[in-house]
Amino acid sequence: MIWEAWPADGTLMGELQMAQAERVKGGRGGAPGSTGRPRSEEAHQAILDATLDLLVEVGFSSLTVEGVAQRAGVGKATIYRRWPSKLPLVVEAFGRLPGFEEVDSGRLETDLKETLKTYLANFNATSLGAVFPSLAGERAHNPELSKLLEPVARGRREPFVRIFERARERGEISEDVDIDLAADLVVGPISVMLFFRGGTLSPKMVGPIVDLALSGILKKG
Amino acid sequence: MIWEAWPADGTLMGELQMAQAERVKGGRGGAPGSTGRPRSEEAHQAILDATLDLLVEVGFSSLTVEGVAQRAGVGKATIYRRWPSKLPLVVEAFGRLPGFEEVDSGRLETDLKETLKTYLANFNATSLGAVFPSLAGERAHNPELSKLLEPVARGRREPFVRIFERARERGEISEDVDIDLAADLVVGPISVMLFFRGGTLSPKMVGPIVDLALSGILKKG
DNA sequence: TCATTACGATACTATACGTTCCGTTATCAA
DNA sequence: TTGATAACGGAACGTATAGTATCGTAATGA
Numbered sequence: 257m258i259w260e261a262w263p264a265d266g267t268l269m270g271e272l273q274m275a276q277a278e279r280v281k282g283g284r285g286g287a288p289g290s291t292g293r294p295r296s297e298e299a300h301q302a303i304l305d306a307t308l309d310l311l312v313e314v315g316f317s318s319l320t321v322e323g324v325a326q327r328a329g330v331g332k333a334t335i336y337r338r339w340p341s342k343l344p345l346v347v348e349a350f351g352r353l354p355g356f357e358e359v360d361s362g363r364l365e366t367d368l369k370e371t372l373k374t375y376l377a378n379f380n381a382t383s384l385g386a387v388f389p390s391l392a393g394e395r396a397h398n399p400e401l402s403k404l405l406e407p408v409a410r411g412r413r414e415p416f417v418r419i420f421e422r423a424r425e426r427g428e429i430s431e432d433v434d435i436d437l438a439a440d441l442v443v444g445p446i447s448v449m450l451f452f453r454g455g456t457l458s459p460k461m462v463g464p465i466v467d468l469a470l471s472g473i474l475k476k477g
Numbered sequence: 478m479i480w481e482a483w484p485a486d487g488t489l490m491g492e493l494q495m496a497q498a499e500r501v502k503g504g505r506g507g508a509p510g511s512t513g514r515p516r517s518e519e520a521h522q523a524i525l526d527a528t529l530d531l532l533v534e535v536g537f538s539s540l541t542v543e544g545v546a547q548r549a550g551v552g553k554a555t556i557y558r559r560w561p562s563k564l565p566l567v568v569e570a571f572g573r574l575p576g577f578e579e580v581d582s583g584r585l586e587t588d589l590k591e592t593l594k595t596y597l598a599n600f601n602a603t604s605l606g607a608v609f610p611s612l613a614g615e616r617a618h619n620p621e622l623s624k625l626l627e628p629v630a631r632g633r634r635e636p637f638v639r640i641f642e643r644a645r646e647r648g649e650i651s652e653d654v655d656i657d658l659a660a661d662l663v664v665g666p667i668s669v670m671l672f673f674r675g676g677t678l679s680p681k682m683v684g685p686i687v688d689l690a691l692s693g694i695l696k697k698g
Numbered sequence: 699t700c701a702t703t704a705c706g707a708t709a710c711t712a713t714a715c716g717t718t719c720c721g722t723t724a725t726c727a728a
Numbered sequence: 729t730t731g732a733t734a735a736c737g738g739a740a741c742g743t744a745t746a747g748t749a750t751c752g753t754a755a756t757g758a
Contacts, residue, residue: 290726292724296735315618317615320713386613393613394538394611409674444661468655513704513756514754553747554705555706563746
């Protein structure tokens with residue numbers, strides 16, 4: 257998810273198909289025999305940090321590349337040397353956030369409720385969760401962005417899928433439950449409440465939602 | 478949801494707290510004794526139509542007010558005379574879409590599946606559904622927009638709430654099922670699949686999702 | 699007929715993305 | 729040590745677009 261070089265063809269988002277050279281600490285991106293000053297790893301990290309800071313402070317639509325550059329103490333060119341445009345920068349910065357902690361208590365219900373609570377606490381404290389719908393809404397008319405978002409979305413789903421897989425291994429749920437569907441059944445209601453209804457969501461709401469979602473999934477007895 | 482006049486204070490979104498004069502066909506917005514040329518109802522409708530057209534064609538982030546004005550055959554000032562900024566225009570245009578048809582078959586499962594299928598057909602055909610997350614993502618840092626979106630979100634939820642209410646009246650589900658939660662349990666998974674996962678969603682997926690969501694809600698037997 | 703207000707058109711201001719150039723600096727190779 | 733190379737921060741620039749202001753004109757009520 258880190259770009260080292262791209263064709264300067266000027267096509268909007270067209271640069272995203274560039275080769276994604278593997279990054280080495282303080283290394284450079286060009287051909288093996290190239291020389292010159294290496295890219296600064298500190299600058300790279302400062303840019304990502306500044307992006308997240310500003311996303312929290314002013315939100316996605318008010319975030320400017322100029323602002324990120326100032327906050328990070330770098331020139332704008334240094335940003336555009338690494339990311340072809342503002343969108344991939346935001347996607348990468350956002351994608352680096354863990355967002356929540358996966359709980360492994362040995363019981364499906366507890367795992368889900370506690371994991372969702374850490375997610376909610378993070379969301380309510382930073383409003384960073386709202387970045388994702390902002391980006392996701394652009395997907396339909398921007399296939400390249402869609403590709404970028406895929407691993408980010410997957411990363412946010414995976415902990416819940418793993419929780420259900422462990423539950424299946426323990427025999428808490430039937431073998432024939434579709435785990436992907438089950439994960440969406442739990443995450444979906446929370447997401448629509450957060451994004452599409454108003455206000456913040458109290459952690460107290462997590463209990464009833466998970467209970468209702470699980471009532472058709474858990475084995476009886 | 479139609480603005481007739483607002484204080485020209487220049488504050489971003491601050492104008493939304495203006496009085497919302499009731500609209501009469503071809504009427505004007507000012508005080509009762511005011512004279513002058515009335516606002517054109519044709520222009521108003523043409524602007525909203527052009528906005529929806531362009532939302533489908535180019536998407537939310539590429540939609541320009543200039544483009545709307547040209548498509549509608551009006552001047553930019555005519556748009557800004559009615560809406561304080563681009564965002565409320567998009568919200569209103571989007572809010573006018575029914576989006577889906579509420580089915581009343583006398584059976585909960587059928588109502589949900591058929592209603593969701595019309596929703597999906599519309600979404601897949603126009604990509605217009607993606608406009609909502611684009612807007613919703615801005616909510617956290619824009620309270621005025623949040624207020625605007627509330628009735629739109631409510632309008633999209635209400636058909637599903639009504640479907641569940643009818644089911645309760647028929648005795649298909651227990652009296653103590655929380656209907657708001659139940660609605661989110663069905664709409665939530667579909668929404669996250671559409672917005673946060675890639676690609677389009679096949680109507681075939683509606684069946685299993687609804688079945689799983691209902692498995693914990695429906696009365697047995 | 700006159701005052702008033704909306705009309706389309708156009709010029710304008712301000713902001714922000716993304717590019718390009720500058721002199722400087724860090725690294726590698728000869 | 730010296731030279732080639734490429735990234736650095738900074739700043740100027742071109743383009744696009746939101747929103748404002750102003751033009752002469754058109755529609756309505758008094």
